[in-house]
Structures are given as structure tokens and as C-alpha cells.
Amino acid sequence: GLKNDVKVLKLGHALDTKHSVHIAMEYMGKRLEEISGGKMKVDIYPGGVLGSERESLELLQLGSLDITKVSAAALEGFVEEYKVFGLPYIFKSKEHSYSVLDGPIGKEVLSKGEKYWLQGLCFYDAGARSFYSSVPIRKPEDLAGLKIRVMSSITSFAMVRAMGGSPTPISWGELYTALQGKVVDGAENNPPSFYLSHHYEVCNYYTLNEHTMIPDVLIMSTHALKKLTDQEKEWLTQAVEESVVVQRKEWMKSEQEALESVEKEGVKIIKTDKQPFIDAVQSVYDLYEDNQELSSLIQRIQKADPALLKKEEASDATTLQEETKQN
Amino acid sequence: MELDMLGIVVLIFSFIFFLVIGTPIAYSIGLSAVATMLVSFDTLPAFSTMAQRMATGLESFSLLAIPFFILAGQLMNSGGIAMRLIEFAKVIVGRLPGGLALVNVTANMLFGAISGSAAASASAIGTIMGPRMEKEGYEKSFSAALNVTSATTGLAIPPSNILIVYSLASGGASIAALFLAGYLPGILTGVALMLVAAVYAHKKKYPIAEKVPFRFAVKKFFDAIPSLMMLVVVIGGIIAGLFTATEAAAIAVVYSLILALIYKEVTVKHLPQIIVNTVRTTGMVMLLIAASIGLSWVMSFENIPETVSYALLSLSSDPFVILLIINLALLAVGIFMDMTPAVLIFTPIFLPIVTSQLGLDPIHFGIIMILNLNVGLVTPPVGAVLFIGCSVAKLKIQDLVKPLIPFYIAMFVVLLLVTFIPELSLWIPDLFGY
Amino acid sequence: MNLRQKIDKLLEIFLVVLMSTLVVDVVWQVASRYIFSNPSSFTDELAVFLLIWVGMAGAAYVKGKNEHLAIDILPDKLTPNRKSRLLIFINFLIILFSLTIMVVGGTWLVYTRFQMGQVSSALQVPIGYVYMIVPISGLLMIYYSLDDISQLIKTIKSN
Ligand code: NA
Ligand code: NA
Numbered sequence: 001g002l003k004n005d006v007k008v009l010k011l012g013h014a015l016d017t018k019h020s021v022h023i024a025m026e027y028m029g030k031r032l033e034e035i036s037g038g039k040m041k042v043d044i045y046p047g048g049v050l051g052s053e054r055e056s057l058e059l060l061q062l063g064s065l066d067i068t069k070v071s072a073a074a075l076e077g078f079v080e081e082y083k084v085f086g087l088p089y090i091f092k093s094k095e096h097s098y099s100v101l102d103g104p105i106g107k108e109v110l111s112k113g114e115k116y117w118l119q120g121l122c123f124y125d126a127g128a129r130s131f132y133s134s135v136p137i138r139k140p141e142d143l144a145g146l147k148i149r150v151m152s153s154i155t156s157f158a159m160v161r162a163m164g165g166s167p168t169p170i171s172w173g174e175l176y177t178a179l180q181g182k183v184v185d186g187a188e189n190n191p192p193s194f195y196l197s198h199h200y201e202v203c204n205y206y207t208l209n210e211h212t213m214i215p216d217v218l219i220m221s222t223h224a225l226k227k228l229t230d231q232e233k234e235w236l237t238q239a240v241e242e243s244v245v246v247q248r249k250e251w252m253k254s255e256q257e258a259l260e261s262v263e264k265e266g267v268k269i270i271k272t273d274k275q276p277f278i279d280a281v282q283s284v285y286d287l288y289e290d291n292q293e294l295s296s297l298i299q300r301i302q303k304a305d306p307a308l309l310k311k312e313e314a315s316d317a318t319t320l321q322e323e324t325k326q327n
Numbered sequence: 328m329e330l331d332m333l334g335i336v337v338l339i340f341s342f343i344f345f346l347v348i349g350t351p352i353a354y355s356i357g358l359s360a361v362a363t364m365l366v367s368f369d370t371l372p373a374f375s376t377m378a379q380r381m382a383t384g385l386e387s388f389s390l391l392a393i394p395f396f397i398l399a400g401q402l403m404n405s406g407g408i409a410m411r412l413i414e415f416a417k418v419i420v421g422r423l424p425g426g427l428a429l430v431n432v433t434a435n436m437l438f439g440a441i442s443g444s445a446a447a448s449a450s451a452i453g454t455i456m457g458p459r460m461e462k463e464g465y466e467k468s469f470s471a472a473l474n475v476t477s478a479t480t481g482l483a484i485p486p487s488n489i490l491i492v493y494s495l496a497s498g499g500a501s502i503a504a505l506f507l508a509g510y511l512p513g514i515l516t517g518v519a520l521m522l523v524a525a526v527y528a529h530k531k532k533y534p535i536a537e538k539v540p541f542r543f544a545v546k547k548f549f550d551a552i553p554s555l556m557m558l559v560v561v562i563g564g565i566i567a568g569l570f571t572a573t574e575a576a577a578i579a580v581v582y583s584l585i586l587a588l589i590y591k592e593v594t595v596k597h598l599p600q601i602i603v604n605t606v607r608t609t610g611m612v613m614l615l616i617a618a619s620i621g622l623s624w625v626m627s628f629e630n631i632p633e634t635v636s637y638a639l640l641s642l643s644s645d646p647f648v649i650l651l652i653i654n655l656a657l658l659a660v661g662i663f664m665d666m667t668p669a670v671l672i673f674t675p676i677f678l679p680i681v682t683s684q685l686g687l688d689p690i691h692f693g694i695i696m697i698l699n700l701n702v703g704l705v706t707p708p709v710g711a712v713l714f715i716g717c718s719v720a721k722l723k724i725q726d727l728v729k730p731l732i733p734f735y736i737a738m739f740v741v742l743l744l745v746t747f748i749p750e751l752s753l754w755i756p757d758l759f760g761y
Numbered sequence: 762m763n764l765r766q767k768i769d770k771l772l773e774i775f776l777v778v779l780m781s782t783l784v785v786d787v788v789w790q791v792a793s794r795y796i797f798s799n800p801s802s803f804t805d806e807l808a809v810f811l812l813i814w815v816g817m818a819g820a821a822y823v824k825g826k827n828e829h830l831a832i833d834i835l836p837d838k839l840t841p842n843r844k845s846r847l848l849i850f851i852n853f854l855i856i857l858f859s860l861t862i863m864v865v866g867g868t869w870l871v872y873t874r875f876q877m878g879q880v881s882s883a884l885q886v887p888i889g890y891v892y893m894i895v896p897i898s899g900l901l902m903i904y905y906s907l908d909d910i911s912q913l914i915k916t917i918k919s920n
Pocket of ligand 1: 440
């Protein structure tokens with residue numbers, strides 16, 4: 001009959017099937033089927049066939065898609081809190097980002113989407129974004145007069161401006177040609193995207209200044225979430241958590257492979273001192289000066305020392321759970 | 328699984344029903360898409376998802392090039408530019424056997440290249456060349472058949488809106504590469520049509536054009552230069568990296584506006600009407616695109632591309648045979664369907680097969696698709712360019728069917744060459760490093 | 762001028778303004794890169810939003826002119842009266858499309874955008890305004906179809 005025994009979750013994302021996120025999702029689907037004894041299943045639609053990241057979030061809200069993976073940057077227009085992850089050098093290191101995202105702050109941000117019908121399930125690693133261009137960039141001054149393609153967000157624009165470059169909007173699809181023809185002098189992205197987009201063919205320098213670490217986020221429609229029993233939610237949570245471990249491992253692998261591959265293709269990788277870049281972008285933080293909630297969130301993230309946090313994590317997490325139960 | 332099959336059945340049968348009774352294609356696409364959605368969704372998610380897919384379907388920077396090239400074409404559409412190009416073509420090919428017939432093809436190639444519209448080309452060149460050819464003894468139906476088929480070459484020769492639509496449907500094949508890939512196949516089609524025309528004219532002993540004095544030829548050349556410069560500005564600007572393909576289209580608008588104002592073909596007073604005409608074509612194309620994007624969402628959701636590809640690959644494992652089947656399927660589609668919806672609906676279905684199973688370059692397949700559907704533009708019962716060619720020649724469609732046959736064969740031969748010799752499409756883009 | 766002509770005229774003015782803005786916007790994007798070497802940050806987002814408006818409002822205008830591509834072999838084979846009846850049915854289908862997808866679906870889409878407070882990434886404008894053209898253009902299509910139907914009924918009656 002129509003009331004099927006198997007609960008199928010439809011998951012759409014915009015990445016290639018070779019991407020670490022897709023691999024992790026397939027693992028998640030496999031595990032969910034195993035844990036639930038075949039009662040739950042995930043259908044994955046990769047490559048953006050069901051829409052871009054922003055469009056997929058809208059579909060989650062409209063109720064025609066259950067789960068999607070987006071960059072935290074895509075969530076900025078929906079849930080304000082995700083904006084802070086787009087700030088340059090908000091995370092001091094990979095360890096810092098993991099401790100924040102895995103800890104109470106991460107859980108808090110994931111749950112902020114609930115009132116917008118977009119419940120966050122977990123964060124996936126998307127590494128750090130750095131500049132690549134046809135001329136070497138070693139310090140912020142080298143960006144002077146360079147047209148740098150950035151994502152269409154005010155934070156990205158403010159960041160490149162603060163460093164002295166000219167931020168330029170070009171759609172991702174037209175970027176290869178634009179770089180080749182020098183419509184823009186450079187762009188910025190994480191190593192796997194730099195490699196998979198073939199932009200290394202037209203940009204010979206990759207500066208590992210690691211200005212932003214914008215995580216990927218797995219988001220579920222609250223319409224779909226409501227249809228799950230507590231037991232089913234538990235199964236899903238377990239499968240999701242297991243997929244995070246797989247994704248991080250796969251991401252590290254793909255990051256390293258990407259860097260080795262572009263180097264083999266003749267790209268000069270510039271390992272630079274980050275401090276001048278950090279100093280240059282402090283004005284970007286002024287964007288959120290007047291926003292009480294974001295300012296305090298920013299401060300809490302900055303204060304979250306990885307070593308210190310580990311001790312407090314357990315107790316914080318329990319209080320948060322109690323709080324959400326009360327709501 | 329049963330539910331999935333039900334969706335496919337609803338989709339196909341409702342679509343055919345809507346089309347056959349004469350519902351506008353865009354509405355037919357949207358209605359059958361939403362009917363299919365209602366099989367697996369509640370009403371509000373289904374309706375609002377379709378609305379969202381339609382709106383976001385237009386939310387693509389590359390698509391902007393379409394209204395811009397249409398507007399540039401409208402500005403170029405005045406008789407003056409067509410006339411200059413015809414005179415220029417006469418200098419180049421007028422003295423060869425079948426002189427005026429070759430002039431017709433060449434002028435169509437040039438005008439189609441610039442305006443990017445086969446329909447505009449067929450009407451602009453056909454209006455002028457039809458009576459001239461008739462005066463020299465050509466049969467009217469032959470001239471009209473030649474005119475409509477050669478008008479389609481401008482869709483392969485860049486700039487070309489249909490290649491932009493293909494880029495969208497393919498999920499982002501480079502527009503610059505597609506533009507460069509179109510040159511040889513477009514010119515080859517033109518040459519094939521000229522060969523057929525020359526043989527025919529030779530058999531019928533039609534005259535060649537009178538000799539043009541050298542001084543005069545030089546003048547004709549210089550007259551045509553400003554119009555031809557548009558190609559240099561647009562394609563050159565993209566290759567040189569002055570602007571992206573989309574921005575090039577906006578530059579084309581500015582260039583053709585300046586040219587039209589200088590030639591006094593257009594005054595500022597005419598501009599609103601020209602823009603309204605542009606919006607008319609744009610609105611038609613955009614609703615088709617919007618509805619098709621909605622449909623392709625539904626098709627992806629129902630896993631239809633995979634189903635079709637599975638069925639196709641079970642027919643044969645020979646790449647040659649599969650490509651031939653796809654070509655014949657597209658030709659059949661072209662007989663009944665206009666080019667834009669055909670590209671939007673069938674690219675997502677066939678492209679994954681030819682790229683992952685047959686190893687074709689998406690750029691190459693784009694050109695195959697355009698050459699293929701070009702034939703459809705000049706076949707009854709649904710053939711936009713054929714209709715326009717008939718109306719300017721004041722002929723009935725059935726008058727053209729017989730004289731069209733040798734030209735169909737020429738187009739089909741070129742299609743096969745382009746299908747099985749990838750270098751014809753990919754050599755020039757390779758040369759420029761795409 | 763009757764109501765339909767007035768609506769046509771308004772739409773024309775509206776579309777000419779939108780289309781001109783679109784051209785200026787993209788030319789500005791190129792110019793701001795070369796002449797002022799200070800690329801503007803919102804031109805591409807504004808351009809695609811304008812395109813949605815031009816496309817949707819343009820589609821309604823084209824329905825008004827009944828110029829949307831169709832295969833009209835069957836209608837053309839019918840007697841005038843039967844043809845009118847078929848055209849009434851087709852207009853009914855167009856109303857069905859416009860009402861369900863564009864008006865109902867579009868309104869729900871716009872309503873939820875505003876309720877969720879979603880804004881665009883560069884211009885920071887509420888996305889609801891961008892999608893608003895969908896239900897508006899749906900209403901216009903319904904108006905044109907109803908007007909066509911009433912005229913077709915008159916034709917049938919007069920025969
Ligand atoms: Na062209
Ligand atoms: Na046809």
C-alpha cells in the first residue's frame with residue numbers, strides 16, 4: 001500500500017560524487033539502513049540536479065526536499081548566526097574550528113535554524129580558503145590592484161577590500177574563462193575546489209594564507225524531521241555522527257591529494273606568514289559591531305581555547321540539552 | 328518503484344495530450360511537470376516548488392546573454408545591414424556557378440552569425456534575395472528552400488543564443504568554448520548547402536552575377552566592415568579576456584545601437600518599440616526555459632535520465648550505434664518540437680550517456696545537438712524558420728517540401744561528419760586553450 | 762483604450778524600463794572594472810533578479826499577445842466554432858497553470874520568504890521581492906485568459 005514500511009529521506013547536494021562529502025553521505029545512508037534494520041533509507045541526488053545550495057534550502061522550507069548539504073555561507077541569508085563562520089580568521093586553526101563546531105557553540109548554531117524550518121544536523125569539513133592567482137601573493141600589499149573573484153557575500157567583499165584588492169563578482173561557471181582571459185587576476189577557494197575546477201591551469205600561484213574556514217553544514221527540513229519517531233531520530237543522529245568522522249578523514253585525504261596534484265601541474269604553493277593578513281582584516285569585524293548577538297557569539301568563538309574547552313565540553317553539552325528540552 | 332513508474336506515465340501522456348491539442352509548449356511542460364509532482368507530493372509543496380524552480384531557472388547570469396543578443400539582433404535587423412552584407416557576399420562568391428544562390432547562403436551565414444537568430448536571418452535575407460533570384464530565373468521554391476536552410480547556419484556560428492541555452496542545460500559547459508566550437512560545423516553546413524545549390528544551378532544553367540570592378544569591390548568590403556566588426560568585438564573580446572561571454576552580449580547591444588544610430592536606421596524614438604519586440608521574444612523563450620527547468624527537476628527526482636540511459640544502453644553497446652540512435656531520436660524530436668524546449672528537455676537525458684558511456688566532450692555534443700535540431704527548424708509540421716521563409720516568399724509549406732530534400736541530405740551528411748569527427752568541433756577551442 | 766489595452770501599455774512601459782536597466786547594469790559592471798577599476802559588488806545579483814522580472818512579466822505580456830509557441834495543427838484543422846471551443850479549453854488549461862503554480866505556489870513561496878526573513882547575499886534585499894513577480898505575472902496571465910475566453914464565447918454565439 002501507500003504507507004510504505006521504509007522511510008526514505010531525499011537528500012540533494014551540489015557536489016560531485018567523488019567529493020568527500022558525497023562519500024560520507026553514502027556511508028551515512030549505508031549505516032542508517034544497517035542501524036535501522038532496513039526501516040530507513042537515504043536517496044542521494046548529487047551534482048545539484050535538484051538545485052543550487054540556496055535553492056535547496058528553500059526547497060527544504062517548502063517541503064519537497066528532506067536533507068541538503070550547503071556551505072555555511074549559503075545559510076547566511078537564512079539564519080544570521082552562520083554569518084560568523086564567514087569572517088576571516090575567526091578560527092585560529094583547524095583544531096580551534098573542530099572544537100568550536102563539535103562543542104556547545106556548534107550545537108547551538110545548528111539548532112538556531114529550527115525556527116526557520118532548517119534544523120542543522122552536523123558540520124562537515126570544508127578546509128580553509130586561500131588565494132590563487134596568476135601573480136604571486138605573499139602579503140596583503142600584493143593584492144593591491146588585483147581583481148579577485150569572491151563569493152557574492154558582503155563579508156567576502158569587505159575582506160578583499162580590507163586587504164587592498166578589488167573584489168569582483170563572477171559566477172562560478174564563468175570563472176575559468178574569466179581567469180584565463182584575465183577578466184579577473186585571481187580567486188579564492190579551498191585546495192580540492194582549486195584542483196577540481198581546473199583553475200590551476202590558468203593560475204600558477206596558490207598562497208596558503210587560509211583566510212576563511214567556512215564549514216559545510218548538513219541541514220534537515222523540520223517538516224521531514226517532524227515525521228520521524230524518536231527512535232528514527234536516534235538512528236539518524238547516530239548515522240550522521242559516524243559520517244562526520246568519515247568525511248573528515250576523506251577531506252584530509254582529498255586536500256592533500258589536491259595540493260600534491262596542483263604542485264605536480266606546475267603550481268607554486270606559497271606558504272606565507274598569516275599575521276599581516278590577520279592584521280589587515282580586522283575592519284571586517286566592524287560589520288557586526290552593532291549586532292549584540294553576533295558580537296557575543298564572535299567573542300565566545302574567539303575565546304574557545306581548544307585545550308580548555310575539552311574539559312568543559314561534557315558539562316556544557318548536558319546543560320544545553322536541558323535548555324532545548326525546556327523550549 | 329511502482330510509484331516511480333506511475334510518475335513517468337503521467338508525465339509522458341499528459342505532455343503529449345497537452346501538446347497535441349495545441350496548448351502552448353511552455354504551459355504543456357509546466358502542467359505535465361506539476362501533474363507528475365502531484366503523484367508523490369502534497370499540493371502546496373508541489374505548486375510552490377514548481378514556482379521556485381521556474382523563478383530560479385531564470386536566475387542565471389549566463390542566461391542574460393539571451394535578451395541581450397536578441398536586442399542586438401533587433402537593432403541589427405534593419406534592412407541596411409542585411410543589404411551591406413549581401414553586397415559583400417556578392418563580391419566574394421557572386422562569380423562562382425550559381426552565383427546568386429551562393430550569395431544567398433553566404434549572406435545568411437554572415438547575417439545569422441551577427442544577429443544570432445535564424446528566423447531574423449531568413450526574413451531579412453529572404454526578403455531581399457528572393458525577388459533578385461526570381462528575376463534571374465531561379466524557381467521561387469528553390470530560393471526559399473535554400474534561404475531557410477542556410478539561415479540555420481547562424482545558430483552554429485557564434486554568437487548564438489541556443490548555445491547559451493545548451494550551456495545552461497548541460498550544467499555549465501563553457502560558453503566561450505561552445506562559441507569557438509560552432510565555427511567549423513556552421514561553415515561546413517554552409518559549404519555543403521552551396522555545393523548542392525551550385526550543382527542545381529549548373530544543371531539549370533542559371534546565370535552567374537556580373538563582374539564587380541575592383542574599386543567597387545573594395546568599397547563594398549569597407550561598407551560591410553562596421554557590421555562584421557561586431558563579430559570581432561564580441562568573440563575577440565571574450566577570447567582576449569576583456570569581458571565574459573555574458574558581458575559580451577551587453578557590449579554587442581551597445582555596439583549595434585551605436586552602429587544603428589550612425590547608419591540612421593534607428594532613432595531614439597524607435598528604441599521603446601525595439602525593446603518591446605525584444606521582450607516579446609525574451610518572454611516567450613524565458614517561460615519555456617522556466618517551465619523546462621521545473622520539468623527537469625521533476626525528471627531528476629523521478630530518476631528519468633537514468634531510466635532512459637539504461638534503456639538506451641541495453642539496445643546496443645556499440646558507441647557508433649548509440650550515437651546514431653541518439654541522432655535519429657533528436658531528428659524525430661526536431662520534426663515536432665522547437666529548438667529551445669528540445670535542448671532544455673533532452674540535454675539532461677542524453678548528455679550523461681554520451682559523456683560517461685561514450686566519452687564525448689560536452690562541447691562536441693552541444694554542436695551535434697544544434698546541427699541536429701537545425702534540421703528540425705526547417706521541417707514541417709513545426710519549423711519556425713520554415714514558416715518565416717515561406718511567409719516572406721509568399722509560398723505554401725508543401726511547395727517547399729520537394730526542393731528541400733537535397734538540402735536536408737546535405738545537412739544530414741554534415742551532421743554525421745560532425746558527430747563522428749570530434750576534431751571538427753573541438754579543434755578551434757583546443758587552439759585557444761579551452 | 763479598453764482595460765486590456767491599458768494593461769498592455771502599462772506592461773510595455775514597465776518592461777522597457779526593466780530591460781533598459783538590465784543593459785545599463787551589465788555595461789556598468791564591465792565599465793566599473795575598466796574605467797573606474799573598482800568593480801561594483803551588486804551588479805551581477807541585480808542583473809539576475811531583473812532577468813527573473815523581465816522573463817516572468819514578459820511571459821505574461823506574450824500571453825496577452827497569444828504568441829507563446831504552440832503546435833496548432835489540430836486547432837487549424839477544426840471548423841471555426843470547434844476551434845473556438847478548443848481555444849476556450851486551452852485558455853482554461855493556461856488558467857489552471859497560472860492559478861496553481863504561479864498564484865498559489867508563488868504566493869506561498871513569497872509568503873514563506875518574508876516570514877523566514879530570507880535576504881539575498883549581495884544586495885541584502887528580501888528574496889520575497891524577487892519572487893513576487895511570479896504570482897503577479899500569474900494573475901496577469903489569468904486576466905488575459907479570462908478576457909480571451911469571454912471573446913471566444915462571443916464569437917461562438919455570433920456564429
Ligand atoms: Na550566430
Ligand atoms: Na520541424
